[in-house]
Amino acid sequence: AKLVLVLGDLHIPHRCSGLPVKFKKLLVPGKIQHILCTGNLCTKESYDYLRTLAGDIHVVRGDSEVILNYPEEKVVTVGQFRIGLIHGHQVIPWGDAASLALLQRQLDVDILISGHTHRFEAFEHENKFYINPGSATGAYSALE
Amino acid sequence: MYHSVSETSHPLQTEEQEIGIDPLQSYLHKPGEGGSNKNGSTHHTSDSDGTFLSYSKEWEELFVNNNYLATIRLKGINGQLRSSRFRSVCWKLFLEVLPQDRSQWIKTTSDLRTSYTKIKEIHITNPRKAGQQDLIINNPLSQDEGSLWNKFFQDKELRAMIEQDVTRTFPEMQYFQQENVRKILTDVLFCYARENEQLLYKQGMHELLAPIVFILHCDHQAFSHASEAAQPRQAFEEMKVLLNPEYLEHDAYAMFTCLMKTAEHWFSTFEHDSQKEKDVMITPMPFARPQDLGPSIAIVAKVNQIQDHLLKKHDIELYMHLNRLEIAPQIYGLRWVRLLFGREFPLQDLLVVWDALFADSITLNLVDYIFVAMLLYIRDALISSNYQTCLGLLMHYPPIGDVHSLILRALFLRDPKVRCWLYYYKARGADLMNKTRASAKAAPLNINKVSNSLLNFGRKLIAPAMASGGAVGAPAGGSSFPPPAMPIRSTVEAPQHHQQHHHQHHQAQQQRLMKSESMPVQLGKGQSSKNISSSPSIESLSGGREFTGSPPLSASKKDSFFSTISRSRSQSKTISRKESEEELEAQISFLQGQLNDLEAMCKYCAKMMNTHLGNIQEVILQEHLEKEDEILVSLAGLKQIKDILKGSLRFNQSQLEAEENEQITIADDHYCSNSQNKGTGDVLKGPVMTKQQFTTTDLSTSENKSADDYIMVSKEEEGSRSAVLEPAQSLQAHKEAPAKPEAPSRSALIFSDPLMGSISPSSSNLSSSPDDDSSNNSKDSDFAIVSPLDI
Numbered sequence: 001a002k003l004v005l006v007l008g009d010l011h012i013p014h015r016c017s018g019l020p021v022k023f024k025k026l027l028v029p030g031k032i033q034h035i036l037c038t039g040n041l042c043t044k045e046s047y048d049y050l051r052t053l054a055g056d057i058h059v060v061r062g063d064s065e066v067i068l069n070y071p072e073e074k075v076v077t078v079g080q081f082r083i084g085l086i087h088g089h090q091v092i093p094w095g096d097a098a099s100l101a102l103l104q105r106q107l108d109v110d111i112l113i114s115g116h117t118h119r120f121e122a123f124e125h126e127n128k129f130y131i132n133p134g135s136a137t138g139a140y141s142a143l144e
Numbered sequence: 145m146y147h148s149v150s151e152t153s154h155p156l157q158t159e160e161q162e163i164g165i166d167p168l169q170s171y172l173h174k175p176g177e178g179g180s181n182k183n184g185s186t187h188h189t190s191d192s193d194g195t196f197l198s199y200s201k202e203w204e205e206l207f208v209n210n211n212y213l214a215t216i217r218l219k220g221i222n223g224q225l226r227s228s229r230f231r232s233v234c235w236k237l238f239l240e241v242l243p244q245d246r247s248q249w250i251k252t253t254s255d256l257r258t259s260y261t262k263i264k265e266i267h268i269t270n271p272r273k274a275g276q277q278d279l280i281i282n283n284p285l286s287q288d289e290g291s292l293w294n295k296f297f298q299d300k301e302l303r304a305m306i307e308q309d310v311t312r313t314f315p316e317m318q319y320f321q322q323e324n325v326r327k328i329l330t331d332v333l334f335c336y337a338r339e340n341e342q343l344l345y346k347q348g349m350h351e352l353l354a355p356i357v358f359i360l361h362c363d364h365q366a367f368s369h370a371s372e373a374a375q376p377r378q379a380f381e382e383m384k385v386l387l388n389p390e391y392l393e394h395d396a397y398a399m400f401t402c403l404m405k406t407a408e409h410w411f412s413t414f415e416h417d418s419q420k421e422k423d424v425m426i427t428p429m430p431f432a433r434p435q436d437l438g439p440s441i442a443i444v445a446k447v448n449q450i451q452d453h454l455l456k457k458h459d460i461e462l463y464m465h466l467n468r469l470e471i472a473p474q475i476y477g478l479r480w481v482r483l484l485f486g487r488e489f490p491l492q493d494l495l496v497v498w499d500a501l502f503a504d505s506i507t508l509n510l511v512d513y514i515f516v517a518m519l520l521y522i523r524d525a526l527i528s529s530n531y532q533t534c535l536g537l538l539m540h541y542p543p544i545g546d547v548h549s550l551i552l553r554a555l556f557l558r559d560p561k562v563r564c565w566l567y568y569y570k571a572r573g574a575d576l577m578n579k580t581r582a583s584a585k586a587a588p589l590n591i592n593k594v595s596n597s598l599l600n601f602g603r604k605l606i607a608p609a610m611a612s613g614g615a616v617g618a619p620a621g622g623s624s625f626p627p628p629a630m631p632i633r634s635t636v637e638a639p640q641h642h643q644q645h646h647h648q649h650h651q652a653q654q655q656r657l658m659k660s661e662s663m664p665v666q667l668g669k670g671q672s673s674k675n676i677s678s679s680p681s682i683e684s685l686s687g688g689r690e691f692t693g694s695p696p697l698s699a700s701k702k703d704s705f706f707s708t709i710s711r712s713r714s715q716s717k718t719i720s721r722k723e724s725e726e727e728l729e730a731q732i733s734f735l736q737g738q739l740n741d742l743e744a745m746c747k748y749c750a751k752m753m754n755t756h757l758g759n760i761q762e763v764i765l766q767e768h769l770e771k772e773d774e775i776l777v778s779l780a781g782l783k784q785i786k787d788i789l790k791g792s793l794r795f796n797q798s799q800l801e802a803e804e805n806e807q808i809t810i811a812d813d814h815y816c817s818n819s820q821n822k823g824t825g826d827v828l829k830g831p832v833m834t835k836q837q838f839t840t841t842d843l844s845t846s847e848n849k850s851a852d853d854y855i856m857v858s859k860e861e862e863g864s865r866s867a868v869l870e871p872a873q874s875l876q877a878h879k880e881a882p883a884k885p886e887a888p889s890r891s892a893l894i895f896s897d898p899l900m901g902s903i904s905p906s907s908s909n910l911s912s913s914p915d916d917d918s919s920n921n922s923k924d925s926d927f928a929i930v931s932p933l934d935i
């Protein structure tokens with residue numbers, strides 16, 4: 001079985017100092033095969049840290065990034081699934097299921113991962129799966 | 145044929161039938177039992193009823209009688225289960241998966257099966273379907289011991305390791321490439337590993353499991369084939385339960401677990417060293433063998449014990465050879481034992497070996513002896529090879545024609561007293577026939593030249609005394625290589641199993657003794673054993689045999705002999721006893737002739753050597769060279785060789801091994817007190833001695849030797865060197881005679897004790913005083929002669 005880590009919106013160091021300790025303890029290098037990050041890591045240090053956890057890391061660009069050369073959206077294939085990755089500030093209204101469905105059709109993916117709302121979600125809609133990992137650090141969000 | 149042999153009560157026959165398994169017994173049973181079994185199994189009829197009939201008949205024969213367990217054990221040891229369709233049931237019985245009580249079979253089987261299902265449930269779990277477990281503990285990243293996910297990942301690692309091995313199981317067999325079979329293997333091994341956490345999974349277990357799965361599968365096939373034409377009978381229900389293909393995995397697990405009960409300590413890497421910390425500081429023993437260094441693990445200790453004790457006991461030459469090459473037994477032995485020879489034999493042969501192993505005992509005690517038997521099978525090739533070739537042979541064991549002979553040999557090695565030695569010889573005949581075929585193709589063996597020539601020499605010396613008659617009609621001094629010797633030797637041995645078993649026994653004893661003992665001793669023994677043997681014609685033959693000494697005569701004898709041999713080979717099984725007796729006698733007479741030829745050759749060589757050595761010695765001593773001593777030491781060595789040829793010096797096989805033996809060491813009891821040989825030696829030296837005899841008229845010449853000794857010494861002192869000298873005395877005497885005349889002569893004589901045997905002290909005393917006298921006399925005579933002249 002392959003383990004895929006989905007996280008995002010860390011906002012380190014601007015809004016939080018780091019990942020929660022308990023969670024960090026679970027992140028043992030080598031256990032996880034892929035990392036999909038929705039963006040807003042905000043610094044290179046966070047990116048490097050994630051790099052140490054797994055070999056295959058995919059990051060998309062968020063709205064408050066320091067490093068600007070990530071793509072806006074990405075499609076990766078893990079196993080038999082096409083997974084779409086996007087930060088979510090592009091999808092208006094933010095977090096709306098119908099708009100996300102539009103994007104899903106556009107990207108033609110089985111699973112769509114988006115963030116930005118800092119709210120955890122995982123639901124099935126019209127036979128497709130939508131994941132929102134929320135904020136890994138629990139950072140402040142304008143939406144609250 | 146075997147009936148008749150076994151029923152003879154020979155007066156000198158040794159052991160009675162021992163309790164336990166006597167392979168002979170199977171042949172004392174009605175042959176119908178074994179025959180019908182074979183008939184049943186090879187009975188391919190279009191009549192479907194017939195198939196099932198034969199099938200159920202086989203079942204009944206195997207299991208429906210009073211002492212069925214002993215019966216099938218016998219069959220297992222004799223390799224009669226090779227084509228049995230109930231092999232898995234037999235193995236279950238051997239491994240104690242099924243109890244002896246037949247009525248309990250169904251119950252026990254279903255119990256074991258359910259227990260396996262439970263085990264599987266416990267260990268092979270899907271963490272997603274775990275139910276309501278607390279997510280804090282049970283999440284995929286959890287390292288917590290209680291987390292199912294954690295267990296899942298650990299299982300995953302273990303499974304990966306097992307699968308790696310399973311994929312490589314029996315790659316040559318299509319059956320093991322199937323996915324479902326591989327899954328079965330993996331699951332069973334995984335469950336076993338989880339049930340035995342202290343051992344987990346070790347590489348090699350898969351090779352033990354695979355044949356079990358295979359025979360279960362074969363039996364299921366046979367059963368389904370037979371039950372296609374099902375006629376419900378009594379035994380049918382039992383068979384149906386036992387051979388249910390759905391439960392292949394469960395049965396395999398049960399059998400494997402039982403097998404591992406014995407085999408597990410071979411896989412354990414638990415180190416028995418209690419002083420590990422201390423050992424780190426202490427340096428290991430200097431010149432330690434590679435197998436003695438390192439921690440003591442059970443399996444390593446076991447293979448070392450096999451090599452150091454068992455092999456040493458049965459074949460010291462091979463043992464020393466392997467030691468010298470520093471081939472640690474764990475290099476090849478670990479694989480042999482752990483896999484129960486799984487990679488050494490093709491599958492069908494392997495199953496026969498396992499039949500015998502399991503049938504013999506659940507403790508797998510026969511493994512040690514099969515190990516030694518395998519080594520002995522290739523001993524000739526091993527002894528004549530260097531390190532690389534030896535390793536090659538051991539790691540890629542050459543294919544054996546008849547695996548059954550190997551098993552018999554192993555049984556024989558374990559219990560030489562049980563009457564299975566008859567089978568041993570029958571098997572050994574086949575063995576050697578196979579060997580000849582193998583040796584014919586064995587040309588590319590990398591033979592170490594030095595050891596080869598030594599072996600030739602040794603073989604030539606030993607071969608004539610061997611009752612099997614080597615091809616040593618070769619001219620004196622010629623070197624005949626082993627390959628021609630071996631085929632001839634083997635063809636002689638092939639018909640030997642027809643002979644009276646007692647004589648055979650002695651011949652075998654001789655053969656065994658041949659390996660490590662002296663030739664002259666053997667010559668003596670050969671004579672005596674022939675005298676003991678019962679047939680009177682043989683006695684007359686050996687007594688009447690005269691020394692011919694002409695090569696053409698022996699060659700003609702050889703031809704006639706081989707014609708008889710080839711005739712007998714073609715009629716091997718059906719020859720009657722009388723005919724074989726005649727053959728026996730012909731063989732013996734021929735062998736006797738060869739023996740005498742060789743004896744004569746050796747004596748002649750000794751004589752000529754003697755003469756020439758004497759000449760050389762004379763000249764050297766006259767020359768008064770600077771490095772005289774070294775030359776004299778070498779001369780003494782040559783004299784030793786002469787004595788070996790003559791037979792007065794014992795030829796020790798281990799001398800071949802001690803190539804670095806520069807020293808000419810003579811132990812006190814080194815010379816054998818064989819007065820017979822002494823006599824002939826003295827006779828030979830007669831003409832040389834006569835010219836010296838006249839000086840010793842006053843001495844009682846009861847001991848010729850003693851006279852020789854002191855005569856020679858005194859002669860030396862006189863200044864005219866004698867031609868014939870004994871090595872020991874010469875060594876001492878020559879070195880010291882020029883320097884100090886009197887005292888060393890006395891010591892030299894005293895040193896000559898060993899040659900005299902038991903009478904030595906008195907004779908030396910006797911000789912010492914006359915020596916003084918005569919030497920004094922000679923000295924006096926010298927003085928007497930000189931002084932008047934001077935004056």
